[in-house]
Amino acid sequence: MRLIDIQNLETRFDTENGPVAAVNGVSLSVDRGCRHAVIGQSGAGKSILALSILRLLPDNARIRGEVFFKGRELLSCSMEAMREIRGKAIMMIFQNPLATLNPVLDLGTQLCEIPMCHEGVTYAQARQRALEALTLCELPDPERVMQSYPFQLSGGMLQRVAIAMGIICRPDLLIADEPFKGLDARLQQQVGATLYRICQTFSITLLLITHNLKIAHSLCDRVSVMVGGRIVETAATESFFACPDHAYSKRLVEAYDLFSSAIESAPERRCAP
Numbered sequence: 397m398r399l400i401d402i403q404n405l406e407t408r409f410d411t412e413n414g415p416v417a418a419v420n421g422v423s424l425s426v427d428r429g430c431r432h433a434v435i436g437q438s439g440a441g442k443s444i445l446a447l448s449i450l451r452l453l454p455d456n457a458r459i460r461g462e463v464f465f466k467g468r469e470l471l472s473c474s475m476e477a478m479r480e481i482r483g484k485a486i487m488m489i490f491q492n493p494l495a496t497l498n499p500v501l502d503l504g505t506q507l508c509e510i511p512m513c514h515e516g517v518t519y520a521q522a523r524q525r526a527l528e529a530l531t532l533c534e535l536p537d538p539e540r541v542m543q544s545y546p547f548q549l550s551g552g553m554l555q556r557v558a559i560a561m562g563i564i565c566r567p568d569l570l571i572a573d574e575p576f577k578g579l580d581a582r583l584q585q586q587v588g589a590t591l592y593r594i595c596q597t598f599s600i601t602l603l604l605i606t607h608n609l610k611i612a613h614s615l616c617d618r619v620s621v622m623v624g625g626r627i628v629e630t631a632a633t634e635s636f637f638a639c640p641d642h643a644y645s646k647r648l649v650e651a652y653d654l655f656s657s658a659i660e661s662a663p664e665r666r667c668a669p
Protein backbone atom coordinates (compact mmCIF):
# COMPACT_ATOMS: atom_id res chain seq x y z
CA MET A 397 0.00 0.00 0.00
CA ARG A 398 1.29 3.43 -0.94
CA LEU A 399 2.11 5.76 1.90
CA ILE A 400 3.21 8.67 -0.25
CA ASP A 401 2.45 9.26 -3.88
CA ILE A 402 4.06 12.24 -5.59
CA GLN A 403 2.64 13.19 -8.97
CA ASN A 404 4.35 15.48 -11.44
CA LEU A 405 5.91 17.72 -8.80
CA GLU A 406 7.53 20.92 -10.02
CA THR A 407 9.35 23.37 -7.77
CA ARG A 408 10.70 26.58 -9.23
CA PHE A 409 12.38 29.54 -7.60
CA ASP A 410 11.86 33.08 -8.85
CA THR A 411 15.27 34.69 -8.75
CA GLU A 412 16.76 37.97 -10.00
CA ASN A 413 18.33 35.98 -12.82
CA GLY A 414 15.06 34.33 -13.82
CA PRO A 415 13.32 31.12 -12.73
CA VAL A 416 15.32 28.16 -11.42
CA ALA A 417 13.63 24.78 -11.96
CA ALA A 418 14.89 22.75 -8.99
CA VAL A 419 12.37 19.90 -9.28
CA ASN A 420 11.13 19.27 -12.75
CA GLY A 421 8.13 16.94 -12.98
CA VAL A 422 8.94 14.29 -10.37
CA SER A 423 6.59 11.34 -9.85
CA LEU A 424 7.53 8.96 -7.07
CA SER A 425 5.62 6.67 -4.76
CA VAL A 426 6.82 4.91 -1.64
CA ASP A 427 5.00 1.93 -0.13
CA ARG A 428 4.33 1.70 3.58
CA GLY A 429 7.24 0.08 5.41
CA CYS A 430 9.61 0.53 2.47
CA ARG A 431 13.05 2.15 2.70
CA HIS A 432 13.56 4.19 -0.43
CA ALA A 433 16.84 5.90 -1.35
CA VAL A 434 17.08 8.99 -3.53
CA ILE A 435 20.58 9.41 -4.92
CA GLY A 436 22.04 11.79 -7.47
CA GLN A 437 24.58 14.50 -8.04
CA SER A 438 24.85 17.66 -5.99
CA GLY A 439 22.25 20.22 -7.09
CA ALA A 440 20.00 17.53 -8.61
CA GLY A 441 17.05 18.70 -6.49
CA LYS A 442 16.98 15.99 -3.82
CA SER A 443 16.67 18.32 -0.83
CA ILE A 444 14.18 20.59 -2.59
CA LEU A 445 12.07 17.51 -3.40
CA ALA A 446 12.02 16.60 0.32
CA LEU A 447 11.32 20.18 1.41
CA SER A 448 8.54 20.47 -1.19
CA ILE A 449 6.76 17.44 0.32
CA LEU A 450 6.65 19.30 3.64
CA ARG A 451 6.11 22.72 2.02
CA LEU A 452 9.12 24.09 3.85
CA LEU A 453 10.31 26.44 1.15
CA PRO A 454 11.13 30.15 0.96
CA ASP A 455 8.61 32.66 -0.42
CA ASN A 456 10.20 32.72 -3.87
CA ALA A 457 9.33 29.04 -4.41
CA ARG A 458 6.44 27.95 -6.64
CA ILE A 459 5.24 24.35 -6.25
CA ARG A 460 2.94 22.53 -8.68
CA GLY A 461 1.72 18.96 -8.85
CA GLU A 462 0.26 16.67 -6.21
CA VAL A 463 1.62 14.97 -3.11
CA PHE A 464 -0.73 12.36 -1.64
CA PHE A 465 0.14 11.21 1.85
CA LYS A 466 -2.12 8.47 3.21
CA GLY A 467 -4.52 9.53 0.48
CA ARG A 468 -4.57 13.21 1.51
CA GLU A 469 -3.21 15.83 -0.89
CA LEU A 470 -0.63 17.92 0.96
CA LEU A 471 0.01 20.79 -1.44
CA SER A 472 -3.60 21.98 -1.22
CA CYS A 473 -4.22 21.45 2.51
CA SER A 474 -4.17 24.31 5.01
CA MET A 475 -0.96 25.44 6.72
CA GLU A 476 -2.50 24.44 10.05
CA ALA A 477 -3.04 20.90 8.74
CA MET A 478 0.53 20.88 7.42
CA ARG A 479 1.88 21.88 10.83
CA GLU A 480 0.05 18.93 12.36
CA ILE A 481 1.46 16.53 9.78
CA ARG A 482 5.02 17.86 10.09
CA GLY A 483 6.69 16.73 13.23
CA LYS A 484 4.27 13.88 13.82
CA ALA A 485 3.14 11.86 10.80
CA ILE A 486 6.11 13.00 8.70
CA MET A 487 9.43 13.88 10.27
CA MET A 488 12.50 15.17 8.54
CA ILE A 489 16.14 14.89 9.52
CA PHE A 490 17.85 17.83 7.87
CA GLN A 491 21.15 17.87 6.00
CA ASN A 492 23.12 19.57 8.78
CA PRO A 493 21.99 18.84 12.35
CA LEU A 494 24.20 21.51 13.89
CA ALA A 495 22.55 24.18 11.73
CA THR A 496 19.02 22.99 12.54
CA LEU A 497 19.44 22.58 16.29
CA ASN A 498 19.06 25.62 18.52
CA PRO A 499 22.56 26.38 19.88
CA VAL A 500 21.32 28.03 23.08
CA LEU A 501 18.84 25.34 24.18
CA ASP A 502 19.90 22.08 25.78
CA LEU A 503 19.07 18.97 23.78
CA GLY A 504 16.60 17.69 26.36
CA THR A 505 14.43 20.78 25.91
CA GLN A 506 14.63 20.49 22.13
CA LEU A 507 13.70 16.80 22.22
CA CYS A 508 10.88 17.18 24.75
CA GLU A 509 9.14 20.01 22.94
CA ILE A 510 8.37 17.77 19.93
CA PRO A 511 5.95 15.33 21.65
CA MET A 512 4.70 18.10 23.98
CA CYS A 513 3.81 20.25 21.00
CA HIS A 514 2.52 17.53 18.65
CA GLU A 515 0.94 15.05 21.05
CA GLY A 516 0.11 17.20 24.05
CA VAL A 517 2.00 14.94 26.47
CA THR A 518 3.26 16.26 29.82
CA TYR A 519 6.90 17.24 30.38
CA ALA A 520 7.49 14.09 32.47
CA GLN A 521 6.10 11.87 29.67
CA ALA A 522 8.06 13.76 27.03
CA ARG A 523 11.25 13.37 29.07
CA GLN A 524 10.68 9.62 29.30
CA ARG A 525 10.11 9.47 25.55
CA ALA A 526 13.27 11.51 24.91
CA LEU A 527 15.37 9.17 27.05
CA GLU A 528 13.89 6.15 25.25
CA ALA A 529 14.58 7.69 21.83
CA LEU A 530 18.19 8.51 22.75
CA THR A 531 18.70 4.97 24.08
CA LEU A 532 17.25 3.51 20.88
CA CYS A 533 19.71 5.61 18.92
CA GLU A 534 22.51 4.03 20.95
CA LEU A 535 23.66 7.22 22.63
CA PRO A 536 25.64 6.42 25.73
CA ASP A 537 24.49 8.21 28.88
CA PRO A 538 21.22 9.70 27.57
CA GLU A 539 20.74 11.73 30.77
CA ARG A 540 23.97 13.59 30.08
CA VAL A 541 23.04 14.09 26.41
CA MET A 542 19.74 15.68 27.52
CA GLN A 543 21.69 18.25 29.55
CA SER A 544 24.17 18.99 26.77
CA TYR A 545 24.15 21.81 24.24
CA PRO A 546 24.68 20.97 20.55
CA PHE A 547 28.27 22.29 20.45
CA GLN A 548 29.24 19.87 23.25
CA LEU A 549 28.57 16.73 21.17
CA SER A 550 30.58 15.12 18.38
CA GLY A 551 29.23 14.92 14.82
CA GLY A 552 28.28 11.25 15.21
CA MET A 553 26.42 11.91 18.46
CA LEU A 554 24.58 14.88 16.93
CA GLN A 555 23.45 12.74 14.00
CA ARG A 556 22.04 10.22 16.47
CA VAL A 557 20.28 13.02 18.37
CA ALA A 558 18.82 14.17 15.04
CA ILE A 559 17.54 10.63 14.42
CA ALA A 560 16.12 10.52 17.97
CA MET A 561 14.23 13.74 17.20
CA GLY A 562 13.02 12.19 13.98
CA ILE A 563 11.53 9.14 15.66
CA ILE A 564 10.36 10.54 19.01
CA CYS A 565 6.76 10.81 17.73
CA ARG A 566 6.98 7.49 15.82
CA PRO A 567 6.25 9.04 12.41
CA ASP A 568 4.73 7.10 9.53
CA LEU A 569 7.32 8.61 7.21
CA LEU A 570 10.85 9.67 8.07
CA ILE A 571 12.66 11.77 5.49
CA ALA A 572 16.38 11.73 6.17
CA ASP A 573 18.41 14.17 4.09
CA GLU A 574 22.07 13.18 4.13
CA PRO A 575 22.00 11.95 7.72
CA PHE A 576 25.59 10.73 7.38
CA LYS A 577 27.15 13.92 6.12
CA GLY A 578 30.44 14.85 7.73
CA LEU A 579 30.86 11.47 9.47
CA ASP A 580 33.80 9.17 8.85
CA ALA A 581 33.14 5.91 6.98
CA ARG A 582 32.86 3.78 10.12
CA LEU A 583 30.38 6.16 11.76
CA GLN A 584 28.35 6.39 8.53
CA GLN A 585 27.91 2.62 8.62
CA GLN A 586 27.05 2.67 12.33
CA VAL A 587 24.47 5.46 12.02
CA GLY A 588 23.07 3.74 8.91
CA ALA A 589 22.66 0.49 10.87
CA THR A 590 20.92 2.36 13.69
CA LEU A 591 18.51 3.97 11.23
CA TYR A 592 17.80 0.60 9.64
CA ARG A 593 17.09 -1.10 12.97
CA ILE A 594 14.78 1.68 14.16
CA CYS A 595 12.79 1.77 10.91
CA GLN A 596 12.42 -2.03 11.06
CA THR A 597 11.40 -2.06 14.73
CA PHE A 598 8.75 0.66 14.41
CA SER A 599 7.67 0.01 10.81
CA ILE A 600 8.72 3.51 9.84
CA THR A 601 8.80 4.19 6.10
CA LEU A 602 12.09 5.84 5.15
CA LEU A 603 12.87 8.24 2.34
CA LEU A 604 16.64 8.45 2.47
CA ILE A 605 18.53 11.09 0.52
CA THR A 606 22.18 10.14 0.32
CA HIS A 607 25.40 10.25 -1.65
CA ASN A 608 26.53 7.09 0.10
CA LEU A 609 25.78 4.29 -2.36
CA LYS A 610 27.03 1.65 0.03
CA ILE A 611 24.45 2.65 2.62
CA ALA A 612 21.71 3.00 -0.02
CA HIS A 613 22.62 -0.53 -1.16
CA SER A 614 22.61 -2.11 2.29
CA LEU A 615 19.74 -0.15 3.85
CA CYS A 616 17.11 0.41 1.17
CA ASP A 617 14.61 -1.70 -0.76
CA ARG A 618 14.32 0.70 -3.68
CA VAL A 619 16.46 3.38 -5.27
CA SER A 620 15.60 6.45 -7.35
CA VAL A 621 18.19 8.44 -9.22
CA MET A 622 17.76 12.19 -9.67
CA VAL A 623 19.48 14.20 -12.37
CA GLY A 624 18.72 17.85 -13.15
CA GLY A 625 15.48 17.96 -11.16
CA ARG A 626 14.08 14.76 -12.67
CA ILE A 627 13.94 11.15 -11.53
CA VAL A 628 15.61 9.24 -14.33
CA GLU A 629 15.33 5.77 -12.86
CA THR A 630 13.58 3.94 -10.01
CA ALA A 631 14.27 0.28 -9.36
CA ALA A 632 14.49 -2.40 -6.67
CA THR A 633 17.90 -2.01 -5.01
CA GLU A 634 19.34 -5.37 -6.06
CA SER A 635 18.38 -4.99 -9.71
CA PHE A 636 19.55 -1.36 -9.70
CA PHE A 637 23.04 -2.28 -8.53
CA ALA A 638 23.17 -5.39 -10.75
CA CYS A 639 21.85 -3.76 -13.89
CA PRO A 640 21.34 0.02 -13.81
CA ASP A 641 19.34 1.35 -16.74
CA HIS A 642 20.05 5.08 -17.22
CA ALA A 643 23.45 6.25 -18.48
CA TYR A 644 24.07 8.35 -15.34
CA SER A 645 23.08 5.41 -13.08
CA LYS A 646 25.49 3.17 -14.96
CA ARG A 647 28.35 5.58 -14.33
CA LEU A 648 27.42 5.85 -10.66
CA VAL A 649 27.28 2.08 -10.17
CA GLU A 650 30.51 1.56 -12.15
CA ALA A 651 32.30 4.06 -9.91
CA TYR A 652 30.79 2.41 -6.83
CA ASP A 653 31.89 -1.10 -7.97
CA LEU A 654 35.37 0.14 -8.81
CA PHE A 655 35.72 1.87 -5.45
CA SER A 656 34.35 -1.12 -3.48
CA SER A 657 36.63 -3.64 -5.22
CA ALA A 658 39.66 -1.34 -4.78
CA ILE A 659 38.97 -1.19 -1.06
CA GLU A 660 38.37 -4.94 -0.77
CA SER A 661 41.59 -5.79 -2.60
CA ALA A 662 43.73 -3.16 -0.84
CA PRO A 663 46.47 -4.74 1.29
CA GLU A 664 45.86 -4.30 4.98
CA ARG A 665 48.09 -1.57 6.36
CA ARG A 666 50.11 -2.44 9.37
CA CYS A 667 52.35 -0.25 11.45
CA ALA A 668 56.00 -1.11 11.23
CA PRO A 669 57.12 -3.05 14.30
Ligand SMILES: Nc1ncnc2c1ncn2[C@@H]1O[C@H](COP(=O)(O)OP(=O)(O)OP(=O)(O)O)[C@@H](O)[C@H]1O
Pocket residue numbers: 409411416417418436437438439440441442443444445454
Ligand atom coordinates in the same frame (compact mmCIF):
# COMPACT_ATOMS: atom_id res chain seq x y z
N1 LIG B 1 16.19 29.35 -2.45
C1 LIG B 1 16.65 29.03 -3.66
N2 LIG B 1 16.62 29.91 -4.68
C2 LIG B 1 17.06 29.57 -5.91
N3 LIG B 1 17.56 28.34 -6.23
C3 LIG B 1 17.62 27.42 -5.24
C4 LIG B 1 17.17 27.71 -3.93
N4 LIG B 1 17.35 26.59 -3.16
C5 LIG B 1 17.88 25.66 -3.99
N5 LIG B 1 18.04 26.15 -5.23
C6 LIG B 1 18.59 25.43 -6.38
O1 LIG B 1 17.85 24.24 -6.56
C7 LIG B 1 18.69 23.21 -7.11
C8 LIG B 1 18.51 21.94 -6.30
O2 LIG B 1 19.06 22.13 -5.00
P1 LIG B 1 19.07 21.00 -3.90
O3 LIG B 1 19.50 21.64 -2.63
O4 LIG B 1 17.76 20.30 -3.87
O5 LIG B 1 20.19 19.99 -4.44
P2 LIG B 1 20.62 18.59 -3.82
O6 LIG B 1 20.34 17.53 -4.84
O7 LIG B 1 20.00 18.41 -2.48
O8 LIG B 1 22.20 18.78 -3.70
P3 LIG B 1 23.20 18.26 -2.53
O9 LIG B 1 23.43 16.82 -2.85
O10 LIG B 1 24.43 19.09 -2.75
O11 LIG B 1 22.56 18.49 -1.21
C9 LIG B 1 20.11 23.77 -7.08
O12 LIG B 1 20.43 24.18 -8.38
C10 LIG B 1 20.01 24.94 -6.14
O13 LIG B 1 20.95 25.93 -6.49
Ligand SMILES: [Mg+2]
Pocket residue numbers: 442443444491573
Ligand atom coordinates in the same frame (compact mmCIF):
# COMPACT_ATOMS: atom_id res chain seq x y z
MG1 LIG C 1 20.73 18.41 -0.54
